[in-house]
Every structure is written in C-alpha cells, then in structure tokens.
Amino acid sequence: MIPFNKPYATGKETDYIKQAIDSGKISGDGMFTKKCHDYFEQKLGFKKTLLTTSCTDALEMASILIDIQPGDEVIMPSYTFVSTANAFVLRGAKIVFADSRKDHPRMDEDSIENLITSKTKAIVPVHYAGVACDMDKIMQIADKHDLFVVEDAAQAIDSYYTGKDGQKKPLGSIGHLAAFSFHETKNIISGEGGMLAVNEPKLIDRAEIIWEKGTNRSAFFRGEVNKYGWVDIGSSFLPSELSAAFLYAQLENLEKIQNKRIEIWNRYDEGLAEACSRLDIQQPNVPVYATNNAHMYYLICKDGEQRNALIDYLKEQNIHSVVHYLSLHKSKFFENKHDGRTLPKADHYTECLLKLPFYYELKIEEQDFIIEKINEFER
Amino acid sequence: MIPFNKPYATGKETDYIKQAIDSGKISGDGMFTKKCHDYFEQKLGFKKTLLTTSCTDALEMASILIDIQPGDEVIMPSYTFVSTANAFVLRGAKIVFADSRKDHPRMDEDSIENLITSKTKAIVPVHYAGVACDMDKIMQIADKHDLFVVEDAAQAIDSYYTGKDGQKKPLGSIGHLAAFSFHETKNIISGEGGMLAVNEPKLIDRAEIIWEKGTNRSAFFRGEVNKYGWVDIGSSFLPSELSAAFLYAQLENLEKIQNKRIEIWNRYDEGLAEACSRLDIQQPNVPVYATNNAHMYYLICKDGEQRNALIDYLKEQNIHSVVHYLSLHKSKFFENKHDGRTLPKADHYTECLLKLPFYYELKIEEQDFIIEKINEFER
Numbered sequence: 001m002i003p004f005n006k007p008y009a010t011g012k013e014t015d016y017i018k019q020a021i022d023s024g025k026i027s028g029d030g031m032f033t034k035k036c037h038d039y040f041e042q043k044l045g046f047k048k049t050l051l052t053t054s055c056t057d058a059l060e061m062a063s064i065l066i067d068i069q070p071g072d073e074v075i076m077p078s079y080t081f082v083s084t085a086n087a088f089v090l091r092g093a094k095i096v097f098a099d100s101r102k103d104h105p106r107m108d109e110d111s112i113e114n115l116i117t118s119k120t121k122a123i124v125p126v127h128y129a130g131v132a133c134d135m136d137k138i139m140q141i142a143d144k145h146d147l148f149v150v151e152d153a154a155q156a157i158d159s160y161y162t163g164k165d166g167q168k169k170p171l172g173s174i175g176h177l178a179a180f181s182f183h184e185t186k187n188i189i190s191g192e193g194g195m196l197a198v199n200e201p202k203l204i205d206r207a208e209i210i211w212e213k214g215t216n217r218s219a220f221f222r223g224e225v226n227k228y229g230w231v232d233i234g235s236s237f238l239p240s241e242l243s244a245a246f247l248y249a250q251l252e253n254l255e256k257i258q259n260k261r262i263e264i265w266n267r268y269d270e271g272l273a274e275a276c277s278r279l280d281i282q283q284p285n286v287p288v289y290a291t292n293n294a295h296m297y298y299l300i301c302k303d304g305e306q307r308n309a310l311i312d313y314l315k316e317q318n319i320h321s322v323v324h325y326l327s328l329h330k331s332k333f334f335e336n337k338h339d340g341r342t343l344p345k346a347d348h349y350t351e352c353l354l355k356l357p358f359y360y361e362l363k364i365e366e367q368d369f370i371i372e373k374i375n376e377f378e379r
Numbered sequence: 380m381i382p383f384n385k386p387y388a389t390g391k392e393t394d395y396i397k398q399a400i401d402s403g404k405i406s407g408d409g410m411f412t413k414k415c416h417d418y419f420e421q422k423l424g425f426k427k428t429l430l431t432t433s434c435t436d437a438l439e440m441a442s443i444l445i446d447i448q449p450g451d452e453v454i455m456p457s458y459t460f461v462s463t464a465n466a467f468v469l470r471g472a473k474i475v476f477a478d479s480r481k482d483h484p485r486m487d488e489d490s491i492e493n494l495i496t497s498k499t500k501a502i503v504p505v506h507y508a509g510v511a512c513d514m515d516k517i518m519q520i521a522d523k524h525d526l527f528v529v530e531d532a533a534q535a536i537d538s539y540y541t542g543k544d545g546q547k548k549p550l551g552s553i554g555h556l557a558a559f560s561f562h563e564t565k566n567i568i569s570g571e572g573g574m575l576a577v578n579e580p581k582l583i584d585r586a587e588i589i590w591e592k593g594t595n596r597s598a599f600f601r602g603e604v605n606k607y608g609w610v611d612i613g614s615s616f617l618p619s620e621l622s623a624a625f626l627y628a629q630l631e632n633l634e635k636i637q638n639k640r641i642e643i644w645n646r647y648d649e650g651l652a653e654a655c656s657r658l659d660i661q662q663p664n665v666p667v668y669a670t671n672n673a674h675m676y677y678l679i680c681k682d683g684e685q686r687n688a689l690i691d692y693l694k695e696q697n698i699h700s701v702v703h704y705l706s707l708h709k710s711k712f713f714e715n716k717h718d719g720r721t722l723p724k725a726d727h728y729t730e731c732l733l734k735l736p737f738y739y740e741l742k743i744e745e746q747d748f749i750i751e752k753i754n755e756f757e758r
Contacts, residue, residue: 009400014393017621021388026570027563053432053571056592056615070449082609086593089612090469184406191405191619192432213435214465214712230461230710233468236435240570242396242621331609333593 002370004320007184007191008360009246010253016245028238029212032245039251040195044170048198050211051244052237055154055181055194059087061237062177062196064210065203066122066148068093075115076124076152077107078329078346084124084152085328093121097329097338100345103285104128105300105324105353108345109137116145126152127171130187130295131286132161135174142175149175153197156180157188158258159293176200182247187261187295188254190247193239210234260360261294264367268297268356271371279306279377297356298324304351309379311354317373321354381749383699386563386570387739388625389632395624407617408591411624418630419574423549427577429590430623431616434533434560434573438466440616441556441575443589444582445501445527447472454494455503455531456486457708457725463503463531464707472500476708476717479724482664483507484679484703484732487724488516495524505531506550509566509674510665511540514553521554528554532576535559536567537637538672555579561626566640566674567633569626572618589613639739640673643746647676647735650750658685658756676735677703683730688758690733696752700733 020026033051040049052058068074070092076084078097085095096115101108106128123142125133142149153159153172157180162168172178177200182193198207208218214234219225250257269283276283282300286292301307307323314321327346329338356370399405412430419428431437447453449471455463457476464474475494480487485507502521504512521528532551536559541547551557556579561572577586587597593613598604629636648662655662661679665671680686686702693700706725708717735749 003403006403007400007405013400014397017396018393020570021386021392024382024385025563026386026568028571053436053618054615057432060614082592082594082613083615085609086612086614090614184404189405191399191621192407192615192617193619213461215461227705229705230464230707230712232712233465234461235439235465235469236433236462236571238571239432240572240622242570242625243619246621326606326608328609333609333611 001318001320002357002366004322004355004357005185006359006361007189008257010249012249012252013246016249017242020241020245026241028240030241030244032241032248033238035248036244036251039248040197046170046173046197046199047201048204048207050196050198050207050237051239051247052194052196053239053243054192055179055183056083056087057235057237058179058194058196059083059150059152060090060235061207061210062150062179063087063091063093064233065177065207066150068121071119072121073117073119074122074124075112075120077126078327078343079105079128079325079349080126080152080328081154081325082328084126085334088124094119095334096120097343097346099343100349102345104131105349106131106133109134112138113141116141116147120145120147122148122150124150124152125175126154127156127159129284129298130155130157130159130171130293131284132159132171132290134287134289135161136163139174148177151175151178153178154181155186155295157186157293158254160291162289172197173199176203187257187293188247188250190239190243190250193243193247206232211237257360258293262292264358264362265292265294265297267367268371271368272299272374275375275377281306297358298353299356300349301352301354306379307352307354310374310377313377314373319357319370319373321356324349324353324355326350380697380699381736381745383701383734383736384564385738385740386568387636389628391628391631392625395628396621399620399624405620407619409620409623411620411627412617414627415623415630418627419576425549425552425576425578426580427583427586429575429577429586429616430618430626431573431575432618432622433571434558434562435462435466436614436616437558437573437575438462438529438531439469439614440586440589441529441558442466442470442472443612444556444586445529447500450498451500452496452498453501453503454491454499456505457706457722458484458507458704458728459505459531459707460533460704461707463505464713467503473498474713475499476722476725478722479728481724483510484728485510485512488513491517492520495520495526499524499526501527501529503529503531504554505533506535506538508663508677509534509536509538509550509672511538511550511669513666513668514540515542518553527556530554530557532557533560534565534674536565536672537633539670541668551576552578555582566636566672567626567629569618569622569629572622572626585611590616636739637672641671643737643741644671644673644676646746647750650747651678651753654754654756660685675737677732678735679728680731680733685758686731686733689756692756693749693752698736698749698752700735703728703732703734705729
C-alpha cells in the first residue's frame with residue numbers, strides 16, 4: 001500500500017533529543033525552543049513566536065489573547081478542521097461560517113463583509129493547502145470594522161503572500177495573530193506541535209503570560225519582576241524540549257524538504273492534467289498573489305460519486321487517497337447552532353475533494369504509478 | 380552547585396523515540412501511547428487513562444468533562460499550583476479556596492463542608508508532595524452534596540491511600556477524575572506531559588471525544604461509527620509519540636526509580652531530625668492512611684525569616700533549595716476575586732516552606748553534604 005502520509009525525519013532529530021536530555025532540561029522553553037523561536041524571528045522575520053503543543057493550542061491562545069467573550073462572533077470558513085472553530089467555541093464565541101470560493105476550497109473573501117454584525121470580533125482565514133487567502137482584502141475589511149484577524153496557517157509554513165504594495169510576506173505574519181501546525185502530516189513536523197505568531201506588538205507581553213500558565217514567569221527570568229505568580233488566565237501551552245529538538249532538526253532542513261515537495265507537487269500537476277481534463281476533475285489553483293508551499297496535492301471531482309469511485313479504485317491499486325474536511329456547519333455539534341444559510345461550496349468540497357499520497361519519501365516510481373493509474377481511471 | 384532538580388533518563392528513552400520514528404507514526408495515540416495506557420490500566424488498575432500534553436491539560440479536560448458552567452463553584456486549596464485553579468477558571472468557574480492543614484500543606488479536609496453552597500460543583504483535593512488527602516472524608520462530603528471530585532494527583536504517581544474498608548488504592552483512582560503530571564520535576568517524566576484518569580464509567584466515552592479535539596475519531600477507528608466529525612467541544616490534548624515513548628521507558632523503570640527516591644527521602648528525614656528539632660523546623664509527615672512516594676523533601680521553618688535565611692545560607696554552600704507555591708487567594712489575578720476569608724495556614728506554607736534538592740542522580744556525598752550543612756545552620 002502506498003500510504004497517504006509518512007512522517008519524514010532528517011536524521012538529526014534523535015541527536016538533538018539526546019542533546020536536550022544531556023543538557024538536563026527537557027521541559028519547555030529551553031535551548032531548542034529558543035533555537036526554533038530564533039529561526040522564525042531572525043530567518044523568517046516574524047515579530048514574536050511561541051511554540052505550542054499543537055496548532056489547536058495556538059488557536060486557543062489566540063482566542064484568549066483577543067479576549068473572546070460569550071456571544072462574540074467569529075467568522076471563519078465552514079470547510080476547515082474542527083480546531084479552527086473549537087478554539088473560539090471554548091471561550092464562548094458564536095461561530096459564523098462563511099462559504100468557500102468556487103475556484104478554491106478556502107473561504108470566499110467576498111462573502112465576509114455580509115456576515116459582520118455589531119458582535120463580530122474576529123475573522124479567521126484558513127490558508128487551505130498552504131495557499132494564501134486574499135489578505136489585502138481581509139485586512140481592509142478588518143480595519144474598516146475594527147476586527148482581529150487570526151490566520152489559521154496550520155498548513156502554511158514557507159508560503160508567501162504578495163500584496164498590492166508589492167511586499168512578499170510569509171503567511172502567518174499578516175494578521176494580528178497566526179497559528180501554525182507541526183503535526184506529522186505537515187511539511188515541517190514534530191509529531192504533534194504548533195506555534196503562535198504574535199504580529200500585533202500590543203499582544204506580545206500577554207502572550208508570554210498565557211503561554212506560561214497565566215504567570216509572569218518569563219518577565220521574572222528576565223529580571224523584570226522579583227517574584228512570579230498568577231496574573232492572568234492561561235494554560236500550559238509550551239511543548240517539551242523533546243518536541244522542540246525534533247522541530248529544530250526539521251527547520252534546519254526546510255529548504256531541502258520544500259524543494260523535494262515542490263518537485264512532487266509539480267510532477268502530480270503535470271502528470272494529471274490530461275486525465276483531469278478528460279474526467280472533468282479540477283486541479284488545484286494558486287492565485288497570482290500566492291506562492292505554493294506544496295503542502296498537499298488534491299483533486300476536486302465533478303461530484304461525490306466520482307470522488308468515492310476514485311478513492312475506491314485507488315484503494316484497489318493499493319494507493320491510499322483520503323477525503324478531507326466535512327463542512328462544520330453540518331456537523332452533529334453545530335447543525336442546530338447554524339443559522340440556516342446554505343453553504344454549497346463548502347458542501348461541494350466535502351463531497352468532491354480527495355487528497356493524494358504526499359510525503360518527502362514518496363518515490364518517483366510510486367508517484368508515476370499513482371499518476372498512471374489515475375490516467376487509466378474511466379468514471 | 381547542587382541543583383534543585385535534574386531530570387533522569389533511564390537510557391531507553393531515545394531508543395524508544397527512534398522506534399516511534401521508524402514506525403512511521405509520531406503523532407498522538409500510537410503504539411507507545413497505548414503501551415502507557417496499558418501500563419496504567421493493567422498494571423496499576425486504573426479504569427481508563429488518557430495521556431495528555433501536561434497535567435494542566437488533564438485538569439482542563441476534567442473541567443470540560445464535569446461540564447463546568449460560568450458561576451459554578453469549585454473548592455480547592457489556595458496552596459497549590461496555578462493550573463489547579465486556571466483549568467476551572469477557563470470554563471467560568473468561581474474558585475473557592477480552602478485553607479491548608481496545620482500539620483500538612485494539603486487542604487484541610489474539615490474546612491471543606493463549610494464552603495459548600497448550592498452552586499458548588501466540584502472539590503479538587505491536591506495530594507501535596509504525593510501524600511494522600513483523607514479521601515474517605517472527601518468522598519463522603521462529595522456524595523452527600525452530589526459533587527464531583529477531581530484529584531490533582533500531579534505529584535502522586537505510585538502513591539496509595541488505604542481507606543476505612545482496608546483497600547489500598549492508588550491515588551488518582553478514587554475521585555471521579557484525576558490529573559497526573561510527568562513534568563521533568565516529577566518522579567516519572569516526559570519533559571512536559573500529563574494524564575487524565577477517568578474513574579467514573581459514565582465519563583469515559585466523552586473523555587475520548589474531548590481528547591480528540593471534540594471528534595468521535597476513537598469510535599470511528601473502533602468501527603462504531605462510519606465517519607467521524609465534530610460532535611463536542613474539545614482540544615488537542617494528546618501528546619506525540621515522542622513524549623509517550625520517553626514516558627514508557629520511565630514506566631518500565633518505575634520500581635527502580637521509586638526505590639532510589641525513597642532511600643533519598645529517608646536519608647534526609649533521619650539526617651535532619653536533630654537539626655529540625657533544635658531549629659524548631661517541621662519535617663514532613665505522612666498520615667497512617669497514606670504511603671510516601673518520595674516526590675519531594677520539604678522543611679517548614681518556624682517563620683519566613685528563618686526560611687529565607689536558610690535558603691540564602693544553602694545558596695552560599697552551593698546548594699539550590701527553593702520555595703514552593705504562593706497562596707493563590709493572594710495572587711495578583713485573584714486578590715480582588717477572593718471573598719476576604721483569611722487562610723493563615725496557606726500563608727504560613729507560602730512563607731515558611733522550602734524544598735531541598737531531590738532527584739534520582741543525587742549522590743550520597745552530595746546529600747550528606749546538604750545534611751551536614753543544615754546541621755551546622757544556627758538561626
């Protein structure tokens with residue numbers, strides 16, 4: 001069976017974990033956490049980053065940081081992972097789901113403004129497949145209505161957005177806050193793991209406090225206060241040095257990993273063009289303002305029947321392709337809370353999208369076999 | 380400098396981490412997570428356990444599981460770590476702090492019943508230093524008033540309580556729920572890490588859902604439902620297989636680690652008896668119904684002046700002793716929320732308690748040196 005995903009280790013991970021153990025410090029916020037923060041802040045230009053135990057936890061930190069109160073409304077796509085929504089539901093927010101675009105599974109930027117009410121507090125764009133949302137448009141709406149923007153950049157490491165000002169900015173550096181994932185299904189991994197990027201300077205001090213269980217421990221270790229204690233709500237958001245050591249080995253190999261993934265992505269895209277055209281299947285598109293970080297390769301079938309047939313057919317060939325999100329507005333948890341609007345595009349992607357095997361160690365022969373089999377598919 | 384703590388690795392940790400990496404599964408709920416769950420359920424007799432990324436997160440799971448709503452009251456000691464309280468504050472609870480016992484830093488069991496109102500939902504006993512609270516008394520009060528009991532067993536691995544029925548039960552198996560810590564300062568570690576024990580059978584199914592981000596993924600993989608989706612609130616509470624692999628190596632060596640720690644504890648207790656008597660310093664006590672898991676060795680000085688002098692004196696001898704909790708009812712976060720009751724015992728331990736260096740690799744010569752120096756202390 002060709003699996004859908006296979007986590008890749010560069011080889012240095014266990015050495016770094018050993019170093020962490022030998023250093024006598026394996027709880028959070030040690031040497032490797034600092035190395036990772038430095039990488040993001042110095043090499044990628046983020047203002048302030050804090051590793052977390054998951055992207056879910058980074059979103060929860062964001063939700064606490066923008067002070068979500070019961071009844072506050074948060075706008076986000078229905079076609080996303082449950083954690084995008086749960087992080088805000090946990091603080092009492094009412095989720096207002098937006099539909100997806102016709103040409104791409106991400107949230108339709110033009111549908112956002114109609115969903116804003118006096119209770120709206122934040123917009124959460126999800127950079128689906130690591131491809132940028134139209135951030136100029138979203139930031140303009142947010143500015144006009146005085147809203148926070150929390151980028152769900154779970155899939156978006158090493159992906160960029162070029163705005164009208166011509167500046168190329170990393171995804172996750174544009175909204176007030178952003179959440180990244182290092183889950184084993186992502187480009188850069190630590191098993192479970194995530195990161196909060198704090199782009200709004202006013203939120204930095206409180207972010208450190210919330211990260212450290214609601215204590216001013218970070219300020220204490222910088223000598224800014226002479227004892228530390230309970231000053232705010234918070235949680236234990238920081239990952240161990242085992243996680244951070246693993247992650248650092250990955251970050252050192254970012255370019256190598258990304259080059260390989262882009263090759264794989266392009267080989268799929270070229271190899272499947274003819275079959276997709278013949279079968280009326282939509283290939284991924286990347287808008288001019290976005291880069292492609294080769295997070296995944298997905299196909300959008302003409303209908304659910306074709307999608308399911310293709311998954312079954314590939315399974316018979318020992319190829320493991322998978323569906324992706326189920327529209328959250330139709331979930332068991334939310335169906336009675338939803339306001340009744342139909343979100344046909346979100347439903348369309350729920351029914352018609354599949355993801356092909358995609359990982360660093362996918363061999364050319366394996367990929368050629370997958371492409372060949374899809375080319376032979378007839379329904 | 381003799382440090383206060385030094386995390387101990389048994390030697391197998393990195394081998395197991397390598398095995399996890401080689402298995403192609405390093406996200407949560409893999410082979411090593413199952414091995415750890417099996418250990419707790421089969422060897423220690425817990426009904427259902429779920430590893431978490433921290434004890435804080437296990438407490439947050441408990442708070443969600445018992446369905447804490449804004450305004451619900453939760454009774455817990457003031458002399459505890461911030462996370463005991465924050466986990467419930469995050470769900471809107473009003474914390475009602477109890478005072479400590481005169482003879483031990485744990486919550487005074489006799490003070491609990493006076494604090495119960497019609498809004499009380501739960502009692503959270505903290506097994507300070509791994510020494511059992513009087514669980515018969517607490518469970519009786521909880522039964523009478525229909526309250527949940529969440530054991531904060533952060534420090535309490537491998538410690539037991541023998542109730543009036545003569546049964547010896549592991550701490551964390553008695554209340555409806557219990558939270559453990561595997562932070563590097565604990566007996567058994569994974570850098571950061573924790574575990575929820577679910578002792579109330581009715582809470583097990585929902586615990587799995589909350590653990591898996593509010594989805595019924597666990598039921599899906601057992602074939603009980605044919606697709607999984609968003610069914611509840613939840614978070615990403617599960618740790619990576621890197622953490623679980625590390626933890627499993629520790630669990631395999633539980634007995635060896637514990638035997639060594641108990642030796643260290645006893646050597647302190649005997650070696651310091653005379654000095655403590657002379658200096659009017661209180662040594663730890665262990666009630667007849669409790670065992671001692673040798674989590675820490677602490678001293679309770681006669682006043683704050685003596686405690687601070689002893690810490691300074693030990694520092695001059697290159698011995699790192701540390702204070703412990705600051706009463707939460709007097710914290711910056713809570714002082715204006717507190718109901719004004721004085722909690723003199725909690726304040727006493729805040730001012731007078733210190734913890735001595737305590738870790739597996741503490742050498743006999745080092746410990747003898749610490750004991751000798753305290754014996755020479757004169758204030």
